[in-house]
Every structure is written in structure tokens, then in C-alpha cells.
Amino acid sequence: MQRYRNKEEFIEELKKRYQLYDQEFNDIKEEEKNLLQPGVGKTPSQNISYQLGWTHLLLQWESDERKGIEVKTPAPNYKWNNLGGLYQSFYDQYSSYSLQEQRELLQNKVNEIITWIENLDDETLFTPGRRKWATTPAQWPVWKWVHINTIAPFKSFRAQIRKWKKEKGTA
Template sequence: MRTYASKEELITEIKQRYQKYITEFDDIPEELKNKRIEEVDKTPSENLSYQLGWVNLLLSWEEKESAGVEVHTPVEGYKWNDLGKLYQSFYETYGTGTLAEQTQQLNEKVIELCDWIETLSDKELFEPEQRKWATTKAKWPLYKWIHINSVAPFTNFRTKIRKWKKLVL
């Protein structure tokens, strides 16, 4: 997994990867937002909903812990070894809007994510066991949780949406 020298480097990477990812949706007609094809595992709306779900979860973990609430990861009622049901909940929660609405929501959440990162100290961001919600057997520092829920899917899912567009548009 990629490492970062500073929070500025992480924020820059999030913004760059996100900008490339989100522009892929500019030319997808609204009437095709739920078009499923065998070669790609998510529709355009599901793709955006997945991103909205994970970024919202990441921010909610931090918000809950800051408020003194015990955080259940990934979220109350779901387990790490059964994420399919969680993804379905993302599609149901975030997939009801138009692609433009989903894009706007994700734009706002990515800004919120970067604003939160800006508030973190280097110790909080780069040393393990800085948050109860992030303390697992793997002992990942926060930046890894952030990377795996932003930079990585923005990069990987851009490839998926490009393939979808190539086969559908």
C-alpha cells in the first residue's frame, strides 16, 4: 500500500485521484445510471453510491468517537466478512438521486474528508492506535484507512467506469 510523506501529500493525492474519477461521470446520460453490464460489477450509480458510503462511514467513525460514542466497524449490524449487504445498503441509501446529485454529494464529502485530514497531527495520521475505531490487529494508522477508502477506490473504480463507458456509450 502506498505511503505518504505528509498530510499535504495525502490530500493532494486524494484530490487528484478524485478529480480524474469524478469527471468520468460527466458524459453518462441519466437514463443509463442504473445500466448493468456483465463485464463490470457496478452500475454508474452503484459506483458513486459505494464511494459515498465509504467516505461517509469514515467520517462518521471519527465523528462518533470524538463525541464519545462507541464505534462499531464497519457499521452496526454489518460484519467485515459480509460486506455485500453493506454495499447493498449504500446503493439503497445513496442511489436514489440523479448522477448529478450523487456527484454533488460526493464532492461535498471529499471536501469534508480533506478538511478533516487537515486538522490531524502527523502523529494522529501516521502512527497506529490513534483512534479506537482504527485499532485492529493490523494496527493501521489513519492514513491507511483514509487511503483504502478514497485514493484506492477512486483509482480502481475509475478503470471500471471507463470500461463500462467503453462498452455502453
């Protein structure tokens, strides 16, 4: 997994990967947002809904912990060994939005995450055990949770969207 020298490098990578991911949606028509292509596991709407769901959860975990609310990860009523239902809840929650609205919502979530990171001290961001919601047997620091729920899927899901467009014949 990629490592970061400091908070600034981490934020720059997040911005870069988000921008590259978002640009892939520029030439997808609204009427195609729910079109499933062979060999691609998600429609464009599901792809971005997944991102919206995880970015929302990251921010919710942090918000709840700061309010003294016990955080249940990944989400209340969902367990780590059964994420399919959680993903479906993301798709259901955001499916009524247009693709452009989904993109705007995701931009807002990414901006919120950047602001949150900017306001964290380096110890909280890079040292394991600084947030209860991030303390698992793996002992991941906050940055790693953010990375695997933003930067990493922005890369892999960008590839999925590119494959979707290739299958459709528009790439």
C-alpha cells in the same frame, strides 16, 4: 501500498484521484445511471453510491469517537466478513438521487475528509493506535483507512467506469 511523505502529499493525491474519478461521469447520461454492462460489477449509480457509503462511514467513525460513542466497524449490524449487505445498503440509500446529485454529495464528502485531514496532527494521521476505530489487529494508522476507502477505490472504480463506458461504446 502507496506511502506519503506528509499530510500535504496525502491530500494532494486524494484531490487528484477524486478529480480523475469524478470526470469519468461527465459524459454519462442520467437515464444510463442504472445500466449494468457485461463484465462490470456495478452500474454508475452503484459505483458512486459505494464511494458515498464508505466516505460517510469514515467521517461517522471519527465523529462518533470524538463524541465518546463506541464505534462499531464497519457499521452497526454489518460485519467485515459480510460486506455485501452493507454495499446494498449504500445502493439503496443513494439510488433515489440523480447522478449529478450523487456527484455533488461525494464532492461534499471528499471536502469534509480533506478538512478533517487538514485538522489532524501528523501523529494522529500517520501513527497506528491514535483512534480506537482504526485500531485493528493490523494496526493501521488513520491515513491507511482513508487511503483504502478513498484514493484506492477512486483509482480502481475509475477503471470500472472506463470499462463500463467501453462496453457501452462511449469510450
